[in-house]
Amino acid sequence: MNKSIVSIVKYEEPLESLRKAIQLSNGFEQLPSKAKVFIKPNIVYWNRHCDIPKWGVITTSRVIEDVIILLKERGIDDITIGEGIVSEDPKDTETAMDAFEKLGYNSLRDKYGIKVINTFERPFEKIELTEGLTAKMNADMLHSDFLIDIPVLKTHAQCVVSLGIKNLKGLINIASRKKFHSADPIKNLHYNVAQLANKAPPCLAIIDGIYTLERGPAIDGKAHRGNILVASTDIFSADVVGANLLDIDPSVVPHLVQAAKDRNRPLDLSDIEIVGEKIVDLASPHEWDYIYSNNNTLPLPYQKAGISGIKYHKYDETMCTYCSGLNGILLTAIKQAWKGEPYDDVEVLTGKVMKPTPGMNKTILVGQCIYNANKDDPNIKEMIAIKGCPPSVEEVQSALKQADIKVPSYIFKNIDKAPLLFMGRYKDNPEFEESFYQVN
Ligand code: SF4
Numbered sequence: 464m465n466k467s468i469v470s471i472v473k474y475e476e477p478l479e480s481l482r483k484a485i486q487l488s489n490g491f492e493q494l495p496s497k498a499k500v501f502i503k504p505n506i507v508y509w510n511r512h513c514d515i516p517k518w519g520v521i522t523t524s525r526v527i528e529d530v531i532i533l534l535k536e537r538g539i540d541d542i543t544i545g546e547g548i549v550s551e552d553p554k555d556t557e558t559a560m561d562a563f564e565k566l567g568y569n570s571l572r573d574k575y576g577i578k579v580i581n582t583f584e585r586p587f588e589k590i591e592l593t594e595g596l597t598a599k600m601n602a603d604m605l606h607s608d609f610l611i612d613i614p615v616l617k618t619h620a621q622c623v624v625s626l627g628i629k630n631l632k633g634l635i636n637i638a639s640r641k642k643f644h645s646a647d648p649i650k651n652l653h654y655n656v657a658q659l660a661n662k663a664p665p666c667l668a669i670i671d672g673i674y675t676l677e678r679g680p681a682i683d684g685k686a687h688r689g690n691i692l693v694a695s696t697d698i699f700s701a702d703v704v705g706a707n708l709l710d711i712d713p714s715v716v717p718h719l720v721q722a723a724k725d726r727n728r729p730l731d732l733s734d735i736e737i738v739g740e741k742i743v744d745l746a747s748p749h750e751w752d753y754i755y756s757n758n759n760t761l762p763l764p765y766q767k768a769g770i771s772g773i774k775y776h777k778y779d780e781t782m783c784t785y786c787s788g789l790n791g792i793l794l795t796a797i798k799q800a801w802k803g804e805p806y807d808d809v810e811v812l813t814g815k816v817m818k819p820t821p822g823m824n825k826t827i828l829v830g831q832c833i834y835n836a837n838k839d840d841p842n843i844k845e846m847i848a849i850k851g852c853p854p855s856v857e858e859v860q861s862a863l864k865q866a867d868i869k870v871p872s873y874i875f876k877n878i879d880k881a882p883l884l885f886m887g888r889y890k891d892n893p894e895f896e897e898s899f900y901q902v903n
Contacts, residue, residue: 466736467697469704473740474673474690481529481669481692487738488694490667491537494609499541500534501607501664502527505614505630505671506546508681511561512879516886516895519676519686522613523899524567526671526692530611531575540576544568545603547582547633549784551853556581567902574902587636592658593725596650598639600662610663612698616672616689616705617679618751621780622656623716625680626705627668627698631659637785641852644783646815652780653717657725660698668701669694672708673899677749682885683791688894691745699726700735707732707742709749753777765798772805773797774820782814785853786830792878793829793859796870800863809866812837819843825866830854 470487474480485491494500504522508515527544534542550558559581563569568579580603587599604610614630622629632640643655660666672691676684691708695701699722706713713719713730723730732742756766760774775797778790790813797806808824815832819842826843828834831852837843847865849858860875889895 464734466734467695467700468736468738469693469695469697469700470738471704471708471740471742471745472692472694473745474692477525478529478532481526481694482533484669484692484694484739485533485667488667488696490669490694490696491533493665493696494537494539494667496538497541498539498608499606500539500543500609500611501604502530502542502544502611503604503613503630503634504544504546505625505633506548506562506566507625507633509548509558509562510879510882511558513883514886515882516682516686516889517897517900518674518688518889518895519615519617519679519684520682521566521900522615522671523673524571524902525899526613526669526673527568528571528902530613530669531571531577534611535575542575542577543580543603543607544571544577545580545582545585545601545634547601547636549788550583551785551788551855553583553637556584559583566900570902582634583636590662592655592661596655596658598642599636600639601634604634605662605664607664610666612663612666612668613671614668614705615674615676615679616670616691616693616708617676617684618709618711618749619680620678620751620753620778621652621782622718623751624702624706624709624711624719626670626702627666628660628702628718628722629656631663632656635659641783641785644781644815646781654721656718657721663698665696666698667694667696668698670701670705672705674895675709675747675749678751678753682882686889686895687747687749689745689747691740699723699728703730703732703735704737704742708746709751710746711749711751762794765794768798768801769803770798770801770806772808774810774823776810776812776817779814779816781816781832782830786813786832789829789849789853789856789859792856792874792881793863795881796859796863796874797868799874800868800870802869807867809868827862827866829859 670693
């Protein structure tokens with residue numbers, strides 16, 4: 464049996480650590496000499512109004528620059544970095560511009576003569592990922608000769624892990640992203656995510672574990688300094704090894720289970736040859752799930768704080784990324800509004816499939832999807848619909864008012880700067896270096 468090679472290397476120094484990871488994995492073996500190369504980092508979130516914790520959330524600019532140097536050494540000139548950052552407004556080009564500037568991508572462009580693209584300003588092509596599943600995907604990547612996929616070594620609240628395969632979701636358009644969070648119980652988010660690499664050109668997956676993330680994928684997760692690099696020309700094998708390094712059994716990652724089935728591969732490591740470091744020496748436990756209590760109707764910390772008179776059901780996989788951001792804002796607002804008096808039997812429904820509980824006084828429906836699913840439900844006494852896809856923060860604010868949840872005004876006034884709350888966790892900790900996200 465031909466085993467897939469995956470290298471694991473400790474990150475010790477710029478360039479040489481990555482060179483070793485790529486050499487050990489024969490990562491450039493399938494790279495044609497005059498290849499058109501597409502680099503896909505992971506910039507899952509960006510905020511141009513304030514600093515955000517990037518550790519474990521965003522691919523380090525250090526690894527991106529090292530990849531470019533190693534490609535240049537091989538005489539590769541046609542290099543593109545492309546990303547489609549999640550943003551509420553598809554016409555918002557400023558957020559991507561700001562990210563590319565502050566992460567040093569524009570400096571990389573000037574220094575090495577590469578291209579940097581916001582995929583939302585480039586053509587998408589409709590492709591059939593598998594029978595019955597189409598998506599509109601970035602044409603630059605599809606027409607490149609070689610893909611270098613550089614996710615972060617991180618967990619994901621819905622997908623359990625977000626590694627090489629999942630990182631490619633950032634290359635499909637907004638409508639496809641929403642569609643991926645399907646209400647179909649079989650062809651669901653996990654099934655769809657498992658198909659993302661099906662039409663990609665030959666690929667080298669490099670998992671950037673200089674920083675890792677618990678309860679990812681975004682800035683509210685908990686980052687750790689991991690100093691790990693993983694490389695493989697087999698994206699599935701890289702992900703299986705990545706999950707193991709997060710101490711997560713791939714058999715509990717639904718999209719990896721599906722990807723294994725589709726590829727007729729085992730989920731253990733029996734058909735993978737690991738070179739370099741051993742998993743057992745570098746793996747560390749990473750929590751991925753958010754724990755809810757009362758039959759999944761209240762986040763555990765809310766129950767511990769004594770919050771009552773409200774059912775806020777645990778998010779499910781049908782809630783897409785665009786409503787997820789608002790979900791976080793709603794939860795924070797409800798916690799900050801709590802003054803010790805029970806709320807008025809309020810229920811909050813999100814995603815596409817939740818159903819109202821009989822006997823509640825007020826039902827907040829977050830987003831057009833859940834409104835469409837429940838607008839005629841007789842179990843709803845007073846409906847508070849936050850329509851929109853995604854809804855606006857203003858609509859969220861007035862819905863909470865209607866539900867008699869009195870949120871302190873500072874919550875919404877400073878919403879653009881909310882990420883600063885999470886920066887505090889890393890303050891004065893020398894392990895968390897901003898310089899990994901800068902280019903000199
Ligand atoms: S309403 Fe929310 S969950 Fe539904 S597609 Fe729109 S943004 Fe996504």
